[in-house]
Amino acid sequence: MEAGLSWTEERVALLRRLWEDGQSxxxxxxxxxxxxxxxxxGKVHRLGLAGRVKAGEEAVVAVVKPVEAxxxxxxxxxxEPVVVVSHRPAPDFPQARVPAAAPVAQDxxxxxxxxxxxxxxxxxxxxxxPLGDPTTPEFRFCGARxxxxxxxxxxxxxxxxxxxxERKRDRRAAGFR
DNA sequence: CCCTGATTCGC
DNA sequence: GCGAATCAGG
Numbered sequence: 001m002e003a004g005l006s007w008t009e010e011r012v013a014l015l016r017r018l019w020e021d022g023q024s025x026x027x028x029x030x031x032x033x034x035x036x037x038x039x040x041x042g043k044v045h046r047l048g049l050a051g052r053v054k055a056g057e058e059a060v061v062a063v064v065k066p067v068e069a070x071x072x073x074x075x076x077x078x079x080e081p082v083v084v085v086s087h088r089p090a091p092d093f094p095q096a097r098v099p100a101a102a103p104v105a106q107d108x109x110x111x112x113x114x115x116x117x118x119x120x121x122x123x124x125x126x127x128x129x130p131l132g133d134p135t136t137p138e139f140r141f142c143g144a145r146x147x148x149x150x151x152x153x154x155x156x157x158x159x160x161x162x163x164x165x166e167r168k169r170d171r172r173a174a175g176f177r
Numbered sequence: 178c179c180c181t182g183a184t185t186c187g188c
Numbered sequence: 189g190c191g192a193a194t195c196a197g198g
Contacts, residue, residue, distance in 0.1 A: 038192060
C-alpha cells in the first residue's frame with residue numbers, strides 16, 4: 001500500500017509525541033502504520049529518546065493505600081486503592097491531546113442489597129455465604145444474622161445443609177449469586 | 178504465551 | 189539510517 005512512507009518529519013513528530021506520551025512501541029507502530037515495533041524502537045534510539053519508563057509501564061502512577069487496615073486472616077478483596085494517574089506533560093506539545101485511553105468508566109458497583117458485607121465488616125454473628133466472584137472487588141458475604149453455632153443465616157443454612165435424601169426436591173437455587 | 182524495550186548487525 | 193533478528197525481562 002503506502003509506497004514512499006518513511007521517517008518523514010510528520011511521522012517522526014508523531015513518533016516523538018506518542019513515545020513521550022508513554023505509548024508502547026507496538027502501539028505506536030500500529031498508529032503509524034507500515035512499520036513494525038522494532039522499527040519504532042530502532043528509530044527511538046536513533047533519536048535519542050530511549051529509556052523513558054520501565055517495561056510495562058505507560059504512565060507515572062502513584063498509589064495511595066486507603067489505610068493499612070488490620071489484615072484479614074483470609075486472602076480477600078481489598079478495597080480499591082486510590083489511584084492517581086498523571087500524564088506526563090509533553091514539552092513539545094503544549095496543547096495536550098485527548099488521551100486515546102480515557103479513564104475507564106467503573107461500573108456502578110451493585111448496590112448492596114440487604115446486608116451484604118465485605119470481609120472487613122463480616123462479624124462472627126454474620127452469615128458467611130459468599131455472594132459473587134471472590135476475585136472481584138464486588139465480592140461480598142451475605143452478612144445476615146447467622147444461626148448461632150453456624151456460619152450461615154437460616155436461608156443459606158437451608159441451602160448449605162440439605163439432607164442428601166431430600167436434596168432433589170429443593171435443589172433449586174443452590175447456585176450462588 | 179502474551180507483552181515490553183534494548184541491542185546487534187547486515188543491508 | 190534502517191529494521192529484522194535476537195536478547196532480556198515482566
